[in-house]
Amino acid sequence: MAPVLEVRGLVKEYPGVKALKGVDFAVERGEVHCLLGPNGAGKSTLIKCVSGAVAPTAGEILLDGDPLPVGDPSASLRRGVATIYQELDLVDELTVAQSVFLAHEPRRGPFLDLERMRRDAAALLARLGHEAIDPRTKVRELRPAAQQVVSIARALSHDVRLLIMDEPSAILDDGEIETLFGVVRRLTADGVSVVYISHRLDEIRRIGDRVTVLTDGRTAATDLPAATPTDELVELMVGRAVEQLYPERPHASGEVVLDVRGVRRLPSVRAVSLQVRAGEVVGLGGLVGSGRTELLRLIYGLDAPQAGEVRVGGRRLPPGRPDRAIAAGLGLAPEDRKSQGLLLDWSLTKNVSLADLGRFERGLLSVRAERAAAREQLQRLRTVPADAERAVRELSGGNQQKVVLARWLLRSCRVLLLDEPTRGVDVATKAELYRVIGDLAAAGVAVLVVSSELGELVGICSRILVMREGETVFEVDGERASERELLRHAVAPTETADLIEEVT
Ligand SMILES: Nc1ncnc2c1ncn2[C@@H]1O[C@H](COP(=O)(O)OP(=O)(O)OP(=O)(O)O)[C@@H](O)[C@H]1O
Secondary structure: OOOOEEEEEEEEEEOOEEEEEEEEEEEOOOOEEEEEOOOOOOHHHHHHHHHOOOOOOEEEEEEOOEEOOOOOHHHHHHOOEEEEOOOOOOOOOOEHHHHHOOOOOOEEOOEEOHHHHHHHHHHHHHHOOOOOOOOOOEHHHOOHHHHHHHHHHHHHOOOOOEEEEEOHHHHOOHHHHHHHHHHHHHHHHOOOEEEEEOOOHHHHHHHOOEEEEEEOOEEEEEEEEOOOOHHHHHHHHHOOOOOOOOOOOOOOOOOEEEEEEEEEEOOOEEEEEEEEEOOOEEEEEEOOOOOHHHHHHHHHOOOOOOEEEEEEOOEEOOOOOHHHHHHOOEEEEOOOHHHHOOOOOOEHHHHHHHHHHHHHHHOOOHHHHHHHHHHHHHHHOOOOOOOOOOEHHHOOHHHHHHHHHHHHHHOOOOEEEEEOOOOOOOHHHHHHHHHHHHHHHHOOOEEEEEOOOHHHHHHHOOEEEEEEOOEEEEEEEHHHOOHHHHHHHHOOOOOOHHHHHHHO
16 A cells, blocks of 8 residues: 655755755554654755645655645645644634634535534544533633644644644643643544654654654655664764763752742732752743743743742842843743744844843954854854854744854853743754753853753753742752652642653
8 A cells, every 4th residue: 555645855945055855755544653853954844845835846745646736735735634833823813613614614505604613623622532622712712732632623624634743742741742642643543644743752752653864854764663762863863872961960059149039920920939049950840831931031020020029149120120130140041932032034143142232232343253152152052054144034943942042041141041941952952952051050050941841850950849820839859850750749639640640
């Protein structure tokens, strides 16, 4: 039997960049085929070619043995290829039913058949095991994980044969990932094939059947079993072994630099007090929606607290004043980097030096100094393009994130707030980033890091706090922490213990 999808010799050139240099791979019916590769390897470009979002320069894409029209998204969708991107393209104000049938609403005569739309949406959600999602709810009222289920239901409304998921777990916490895997298993049991992109190797082992590794626009290996040892996959990806993922754990030595006292802003943050010492890396674990990002925003002054105060070096920061927070030595690398962090049409170097323009404006050889310093940081994080004057828009997602991080690492902060710093970042870069965080701590910076990857918190933190429903509910020394215990505190006591069983 022909594979569902077959890609042969696929090439994609952008002006000045060969994103794909000849990719081959095939996906069988009902399998979860994982695509792995370092940042900038060409994974997104490959799936954009298959979904019709971009037209390849050369090569063939066959679906069930027949060529797929290129650069024609509606033709790909008609043939049963649907894509779930990491940034879900749902409209907040529409209901679930409207979202599922957007642009192909069932009609009775000239009128929308609302009743059928709701019924069919409910049936699709039930097929995914999510009958609890009400088709009449507005999308904005749903948690990201439920929104993702709605996106998948929308794909199914098109009679999908091949579902492509681009880093679907990046916006989810550990519990929600289990939900996603449940949906994927149901789909494959129905004969749907799934192409699954992720940088999280543990996930690939749990959900994948086979793996294709891309590096530098080419297939480095294909049809590997998902059980291939991590070391082997990493070596295929980065061309060398990453010997030590986590550096030596930093130990706090200095005085308290960041002092958060009874900070509240309802409904997300109820009452949080915490301290971070110079040289310490403190982790903030918890489920998506537990208030971690909102807490960082309060500390940084993006929002003003209703009660409580934030002190840096003993001095109280005026609430709601990020300019004063920056002046006091705070830096924040936000979670949603696309909208909060980057000027997409500016060059890499300009984006990196953005946080510290004052420093360069004062100097004489400003442009040269700016470029040299920015380039050094970018190289440290293995940001691929050699040409640091390229516009950030042209970078892969992971490389864009590194630009934001490089910006904050360049600036001499006293307190660095990092929100999901390794999301979408490949494993070799993760190791590098952990080392940079460790070096900063060793130099006396106080680091507060939010991450949904509990394993990474256990790996790099001096101390870990767990937040649940707007409060810190648990604290543990990094050396004694375990993922299982952190997760147990992160989920509400009423939630099932089964979840923890499954996840750990
Ligand atoms: N619109 C574009 N214009 C120019 N170059 C581009 C464009 N889109 C992607 N590229 C380049 O193509 C290459 C592959 O990028 P792609 O986004 O496919 O990588 P990826 O494997 O998905 O990376 P990541 O893991 O970071 O998401 C990169 O060098 C990137 O800079």
